[in-house]
Amino acid sequence: MARARSDGIPATSRAAAPPASGMILALACVAQFMVVLDVSVVNVALPSIQASLSFTTTGLPWVAGAYSLAFAGFLPLGGRLADLYGTRRVLTAGLVLFAVPSLAGGLADTPALLVAARAAQGLGAAVLAPATLTVLTTTFPEGPRRTRALAVWTAVSLAGGAAGNLVGGVLTQSLSWRWILLINVPIGAAALAMTGRIPRSPRRAGHAARLDLPGAASVTAGLALLAYGIMRAGPRGWDDPVTASALTAAVLLLGAFVLIETRLAGDPLIPPRLFRLRAVTAGNAIMLLAGACFQVPMWYFLTLYMQDVLHYTALETGLGFLPHTLLTMAVGLRVTPWLMKRVDDRALVIAGALTAAAGFLWQSRATADGDYLSAVLGPAVLVSIGGGLLNTPLTATATSGVAGSDAGAASGLMNTAKQVGGTLGLAALTAATAPSPANPHGDAFLIMAIALLAVAAASPALPRRRDAAEPA
Known part of the structure; x- marks a missing residue:
């Protein structure tokens, strides 16, 4: 008789992935690539979008910010949905929620409509991204096969962000900025056709299936106000009344979220028991700090350097990001799993x-008269190698040792840590740095290098893999 594990799943049933595991991995990677692509795909198109829809200078950043804030704020809810309603249902719903706003955004004729569509895209991404990771952690058992699957998923995630700049540049220059959003429609349709390969999972019924809507509302509003307050503090100052009000409200809402999760919610978005796992607690804390450097902040400041300075x-600019994509894929897919x-x-x-810290330090020394080889390509090699080495083991650790019933919550928490780190990191770096002709990106890359040194210093707090693999 098969020996039962503590998560209630027989050991023999977890020993091998199902026959459709290759198709499931492909689906997870396609969906995740689409989600991460849209974090960065608008960067190089912003000047064209501003000219086309007459965006104001203060309104333009919300084309990117609306997506990131909605993505980060709804991730805890999105992560829990897969546990409550089944991965297949949630993945399908996430694809629809992502593709339909993409169509609306591509056809938008006013700034307000485009920003609203981007926020709706962020909601779809928050549902979709945790489901892509959950379907992998529930399909592949802990061990070499899961490591390989997570390596592919992580490499695609990292490459998707870097490729977004290339895709955005190609589509904007050859067709129109609108196609950076419209392209999601056929990709989403193709992914929807693949969801039939995912085994159906039972929906939890009754009291246990009730969503923690107060928790979702408080954490989403709290994170949005926190990012808004930090972003506003840059031009207006920390003593600005609106800034202070936003930050105060953010603290109160996030405090309410903690109270709801620990005391009031019958089925919390993030079960407090997860934090009894050192792998989850330490892994997500380190992921939060690493997220403040990679992806969103790095792409933003490097895009400004290449377009505004060079x-x-x-x-x-899109082609300038190609080494990031290729190196990240090579290291993440081949070197790191080995x-x-x-x-x-x-x-x-x-x-x-x-x-990666060495790469960001090198990037911080780039000047207004720099050339591509020394000011972009050289740092890109180190940053991409470092990111490729770091992300897969950190992702594997932060989602390890979790019972099957909490896999979605753990995936959502890990994605939340990464996305919140990127969103708040960009807000903080924008507020803290002041670019000048002599220092075209302020001290943003230097601060990123220091943050990654802190990541290295904190990493010994992570458990060894065999310790992390023991379920709670």
Whole structure:
């Protein structure tokens, strides 16, 4: 008779992935690529969008910010949906919620409609992203097969962000900025056709299936106000009444969220029992800090440097990100899984953080008269290698040792940590740095390098893999 694990799933049933696991991995990667692509795809198109729809200078950042804020704020809810209603249902709903606003945004004829569509896209992404990770952690058992699947998923996630700049540049220059959103419609339709390969999972009924809507509302509003307050503090100052009010309300709402999750919610978005796992607690804290450097902040400041300082076109800027994409994919798909079989995960996280920190330090020294080889490509090599080494073992650790009934919540928490880190990191870096002709990106890349040194210093707090793999 099969020995039962503590999550209620027989060990023999988890020993091998189902026959459709290859198709499930492909679906998860396509959906995740689409989600991460849209974080960065608008960057190089912003000048064209501003000219086309007559955006104001203060309104333009919300084309990117509306997506990021909705994505980060609804991620805890999105992560819990898969646990309550089944991965297949939630993945299908997420694809629809993402594709329909993409169509609306691509056809938008006013700034308000485009910003609203981007916020709705962020909601769809918040439902979709945790489901892509949950379907992998419930399809592949802990061990080499899951490591390989997570390596592919992580590499696609990292490459999707870097590729967004290239895709955005190509589409904007060859067709129109509208196609950076419209392209999601056929991709989403193709992904929907693949969802039939996912096994149906039972829906939890009755009291246990009730959504924690007060928790979702408080954390979403709290994170949005926190990011808004930090972003406003840059031009207006920390003593601005609106800034102070937003930050105060954010603290109160996030405090209410903690109270709801720990005392009031019958089925909380983030079960407090997850934080009894050192892998989850330490892994997500480190992911939050790493997220403040990679993806959103890095793409934003590097895009500004290439377009505003080096005067690259949208297409040239997109091509400038190509080394990030190729190196991240190569390291994440080939090198990191091989090393994870032979090297402790904590050592890989430390090595990745230190390598990327060196790259950001190099990038911080780029000047207005720099050239592509020394000011972009050289730092890109180190940053991409470091990110490729760091992300897969950190993702594997932050989602390890979790019972099957909490897999969605753990996936949502990990995605939330990464996205909130990126959103708040960008807000804080924008508020703290002041670009000048002599220092075209302020001290943003220097601060990122310091943050990654802190990641390396904190990484010994992560458990060893065999310790993390023991379920709570």
